[in-house]
Amino acid sequence: MSKPEVLMIGPYPAWDMEDLDRRYVIHRLWEAEDRVAFLAHHGENIRAIATRGELGASADLMRALPKLEIVSCYGVGTDAIDLKFARDNNIRITNTPGVLTEDVADLGMALMLAAARQLPAGDAFVRDGSWTQGNMGLTTRVCGKRVGVVGMGRIGAAFARRAAAFDCPISYFARTPKPDLPYTFVANLMELARQSDFLVITLAGGEGTRGIVSAEVIEALGPDGILVNISRGTTVDEAALLDALEQGRIRGAGLDVFLNEPRIDPRFAALQNTVLQPHHGSGTVETRQAMGRLVRDNLAAHFAGQPLLTPVA
Secondary structure (H helix, E strand, O other): OOOOEEEEOOOOOHHHHHHHHHHOEEEEHHHOOOHHHHHHHHHHHEEEEEEEOOOOEOHHHHHOOOOOOEEEEEOOOOOOEOHHHHHHOOOEEEOOOOOOHHHHHHHHHHHHHHHHHOHHHHHHHHHOOHHHHOOOOOOOOOOOOOEEEEOOOHHHHHHHHHHHOOOOOEEEEOOOOOOOOOOEEOOOHHHHHHOOOEEEEOOOOOHHHOOOEOHHHHHHHOOOOEEEEOOOHHHEOHHHHHHHHHOOOOOEEEEOOOOOOOOOOHHHHHOOOEEEOOOOOOOOHHHHHHHHHHHHHHHHHHHOOOOOOOEOO
């Protein structure tokens, strides 16, 4: 029996590629010099797409694959996948929720601590010899400060547990209250920002949350506030955030996500009140192995006619 043919939009780690190459005929789109010609040549027999969250799968791409049955995404975010086209054409979608929750929440907590205590500046202060000329300036504490979580899904709840361990009062904004959680629901995002020392964004991306952290929300956070974003760059009005950081209208930011990744706005590089990460919330060996395994297990389940492990509704 011939192996199913799978189109990969971008590479996975070697431990995943080796297994995928054993099970399937893998077509590496990222290696193609002429993608249109590549799809025209191979598209007729491709039954699955294996992609990454930031690469997604457009309607045009899926339209070029008449036998496409499933798109398996390495990542939680599916905002770069045309879900409507997939549903309208009975194409199944899976992602990798759960397995990256704890690592993303860890990084969110690290960014909050690093931005408040100015850890990168302190590291540079020691390395460049500035300490020999006198003590570094004072920073701001984390423990006991008011934390507002924007979005209270898996990652938001995991982050809130960590912040609660620092004796931080937790409030949150979400589509609906979560009565099973011991935190304060705030229905208005502006009000949440106004009453928070740290505003932590954990929302899913997509059109429904685009720019939800607006200039007005950032302004409401105020000059002592720190913004942390571990969701998607699209959720924040980035131009307004840059203006507020440059002008000192908020204290600082810890950011793992940006618009136009990885070619981010060069204004970020000049800021001294930010801690920047390369969209690396899930970037541990343990989590990436678990993510790859879930992608592979979803593909295997599909081709075996078994229920998908993590279908996207």
